[in-house]
Amino acid sequence: MHGIRPFHSRVDIDEELAARLTLAHRVQALQITREAISNALRHGAATWITVTLKQQGGVTEFEVTDDGRGFDATASSPGRGLGNFVERARELDARLTVESQPGRGTRVRLTFNPPSL
DSSP states (O other): OOOOOOOEEEEEEOHHHHHHSOHHHHHHHHHHHHHHHHHHHHTSOOSEEEEEEEEETTEEEEEEEEOSOOOOTTTSOOOHHHHHHHHHHHHTTOEEEEEEOTTSOEEEEEEEOOOOO
């Protein structure tokens, strides 16, 4: 069994915004975070991972970024993890963006309409 290598993390969550999220948004954000971190550590050898939730330009943005190996997102066939991201975004009527390049890490971003006050 392989141990997880040490890594650093930063969590930047707008707590007021998080409190207004629906249960479905919270659950899917948690699952995406778990999958993205697992991928970053197992496949990307990341040493830094950042999780962010903020309101930006009238929309809610949820993002997980890492400084790992990255991959060619245009040439890579969607693996099971990326397929899971797509399905979770679809369930929330959210826009999913996965940005990655070899040697430049990965960014997984969900953008959706802000919850009502």
